[in-house]
Amino acid sequence: MEIKIMRGAGIAGAVTAGMLALLAVVPVQAAGASPQAARAVSPSPQAAQVTDPTAARATGPARAETVPGESLVLPAPTGSRPVGTVSLHLVDRSRPDPWVPAQKARELMVSLWYPAEKGSGRRAPYMTRKEAAALLEGQKVTGVPAEAVSGARTNAVTGVRPAGRRGTLPLVVLSPGFTMSRSSLTGLAEELASRGYVVVGIDHVHESYGTSLPGDRLAGCAACAEQEADPWAFGDKAVRSRQADVSFVLDRLLGRRSVWKGARLVDRSRIGMAGHSLGGSSTPWTMLEDARVRAGINMDGTFFVPVPGEGLGRPFMLMGAGRLHEPGGEDFTWGRDWAGMTGWKRWLTVEGGDHASFTDYPLLTKRSARELEVTRAYVVAFMDRHLREREQPLLDGPSTTFPEIRFWK
Numbered sequence: 348m349e350i351k352i353m354r355g356a357g358i359a360g361a362v363t364a365g366m367l368a369l370l371a372v373v374p375v376q377a378a379g380a381s382p383q384a385a386r387a388v389s390p391s392p393q394a395a396q397v398t399d400p401t402a403a404r405a406t407g408p409a410r411a412e413t414v415p416g417e418s419l420v421l422p423a424p425t426g427s428r429p430v431g432t433v434s435l436h437l438v439d440r441s442r443p444d445p446w447v448p449a450q451k452a453r454e455l456m457v458s459l460w461y462p463a464e465k466g467s468g469r470r471a472p473y474m475t476r477k478e479a480a481a482l483l484e485g486q487k488v489t490g491v492p493a494e495a496v497s498g499a500r501t502n503a504v505t506g507v508r509p510a511g512r513r514g515t516l517p518l519v520v521l522s523p524g525f526t527m528s529r530s531s532l533t534g535l536a537e538e539l540a541s542r543g544y545v546v547v548g549i550d551h552v553h554e555s556y557g558t559s560l561p562g563d564r565l566a567g568c569a570a571c572a573e574q575e576a577d578p579w580a581f582g583d584k585a586v587r588s589r590q591a592d593v594s595f596v597l598d599r600l601l602g603r604r605s606v607w608k609g610a611r612l613v614d615r616s617r618i619g620m621a622g623h624s625l626g627g628s629s630t631p632w633t634m635l636e637d638a639r640v641r642a643g644i645n646m647d648g649t650f651f652v653p654v655p656g657e658g659l660g661r662p663f664m665l666m667g668a669g670r671l672h673e674p675g676g677e678d679f680t681w682g683r684d685w686a687g688m689t690g691w692k693r694w695l696t697v698e699g700g701d702h703a704s705f706t707d708y709p710l711l712t713k714r715s716a717r718e719l720e721v722t723r724a725y726v727v728a729f730m731d732r733h734l735r736e737r738e739q740p741l742l743d744g745p746s747t748t749f750p751e752i753r754f755w756k
Contacts, residue, residue, distance in 0.1 A: 419499040421473075421534050421707065422716045425723075426541025431463030431507035432471045435606055436561050439595045445588040446553040446569040454566070456550040456558050457596055458529055460540035461609055462516065463507040473499035474530040477565045481557025485526060485568065499707075502537050509609030511543070517617035517734040518600075520593055520633075520640070521548045522626030524648075524706070525585070526568060528555050531706040532623065534716075538723040544730065545613055547600065551592055554585065554625070582628065582651030589629035593620065594637045601639075615639070617734040621726055623705045624648045631659055631684070642733035644726060646705035647672060650680035654687035662691040662733040664742075666725060668700035674755055685756065691733070693742055694755040697721060721749055 424430060435457045444450040474482075479496035519539055521532045529548035536546040550558045553569040560566055574581040599606045601615050619642040622630045627648025634640045635655070642662040665685070671677050673696055685694060697704055697718065704718040728739040744754055 419710060421499060421501055421537065421710065422719065423502055424538040424541035426538065426543070428462035428510065428541050428543060429465050429507070430460055430503040430537050430540040431468075431505075431509060432458060432460045432501075432503035432540075433506055433607070434458050437596060437599050437606065439591075441595075442591065444553060444569075445584065446573070453592070453595070454552050454560060455592055455596065456529070456552065456560065458536070458548040458550075459607060459609070460503055460536040460546040460548070461509045461612075462511055462540055462543050462545075463504065464510045466504070466507050468504035468507050471501050471503045471505045473497055473501055473533060474528055475559040478528055478530070478555075478557045478559050481555075481565060481567065482528070485556030485571075501533055503533075503540070509545075509612055511612040513611050514614050516543060516545050516612045516614060517619065517730065518545045518547065518613050518615075519730055519734075520596070520618070520620040521546060522551070522589060522593065522620070522622035522629055523548070523555070524624030524626055524702075525554060525574065526556050526571070527623070527706070528558065531708065534707045534710075534719045535621075535705075535723055535726060538727060539730065542727060542731075545609070547596060549589075549592060549596055551585075551589055579651065582625070582649065585625055586629045586632050586652045589626070590633040590636050593629070593633050593640075597637070597639055617641070619643065619730050619734050621646065621730075622648060624702065628652070631663060631688075634661055634663075635659060642730070644729060646722070647702055649678055650684045653680070654684040656687070658687045658689040660690040662729075663688050664693045664725075664729050665695065666705065666722070667694075667696045668702055668704050669696060669698060672696055673753075692756075693729075695725065696753045696755065698751040698753060700751070721752065724749065725752070 437455045437457055439453040439455070442453050444453050474497050476493045476497045479493035482496060483491055483493060521529070521536055523529050523531050529550045532548055536548055539546045552558050552560070552566045556568050558566045570581070570585065573584070597618070600610050601613065618639050620630045620633055620640045621644035622628070623646040625648060627645030628651050630643040630645050631650070631654055632652045634643050644664045644666060646666045647668050665672070665681060667681065672681055674682055700718060703709060703712065705722045707719065709718040710716055724741065728741040731737045732739040732742060746752065
């Protein structure tokens with residue numbers, strides 16, 4: 348198996364080497380097997396070597412593993428609500444695609460996760476087979492079936508009716524890392540939805556290795572060439588483009604003629620955003636340009652567009668991996684822009700974490716759900732505090748439950 352990992356400026360590297368190496372031995376669910384047959388189990392010492400020191404502390408539901416004949420299982424969300432999901436194809440005809448200017452309209456694929464009424468239905472696919480194949484090809488991985496990725500078992504049911512009272516559900520936008528699909532944040536999205544949030548995950552088309560579009564089309568990574576040529580110029584352009592994407596999606600969801608039947612449940616005064624890598628980079632700029640987004644989180648992303656002199660006065664949290672994003676670490680932009688955050692703020696790092704720690708990928712790299720558990724806990728606490736005005740002691744200082752989290756300022 349040949350592995351090539353993209354690196355540079357904190358925005359590339361959609362999949363870690365550990366994930367790709369492990370994928371080579373991940374069995375896929377046998378054709379025709381019942382989805383209920385898949386289950387999460389604690390890994391045996393022979394199954395995988397634990398390289399993350401935090402993984403050794405994970406027990407019970409905080410671990411996920413594949414067993415013969417089964418695909419990967421995402422840990423069940425811990426909230427009380429059943430989770431539904433639906434995918435939407437949105438087209439912004441007011442602007443061309445930033446990466447393929449010949450395309451005079453900007454296409455986006457969006458997934459919604461939401462509290463649902465109880466009922467039966469088909470579990471949502473993790474991603475399409477074509478998207479999984481494009482991911483593996485983008486990372487130059489051979490000998491691995493696409494089903495090893497696309498066959499991951501999720502917890503959300505497709506198309507089930509949304510549940511809740513009109514105008515009561517807060518909304519959170521999730522923006523993935525560069526070359527990554529919106530599916531990379533599925534575990535976090537399902538957790539938020541199970542706790543009463545509407546979650547909007549956006550595939551910024553032509554910024555991932557592959558996005559499936561209607562008509563059996565697959566959009567590739569047209570932006571990759573620009574990133575390789577000049578990462579900083581690319582980052583600036585991508586951040587501004589993603590802000591336009593997010594604002595357009597909010598317009599279509601919350602406008603008078605919403606594209607989603609459950610939009611009436613959303614409290615439009617309570618909108619937050621969290622992003623990973625390039626998605627995290629885009630979050631503060633989106634908040635500055637779109638006042639509807641009142642609180643934000645950057646998960647391990649470089650600030651390509653600096654916070655302006657007037658500052659960002661709304662709640663913001665930095666969550667980074669280990670030493671790279673500690674004060675004085677390699678990513679100088681965190682220290683530079685920290686001073687410009689003039690509202691409520693927190694700076695956290697995950698000891699032993701890496702760039703993928705805030706996604707679903709550690710389930711494959713380390714066969715441990717500990718990092719997903721940590722991300723879920725702190726993102727939910729932040730959104731509960733700032734979108735629901737609920738006190739969250741977890742955000743006030745170190746916790747014995749999550750000793751790998753360090754508070755800096």
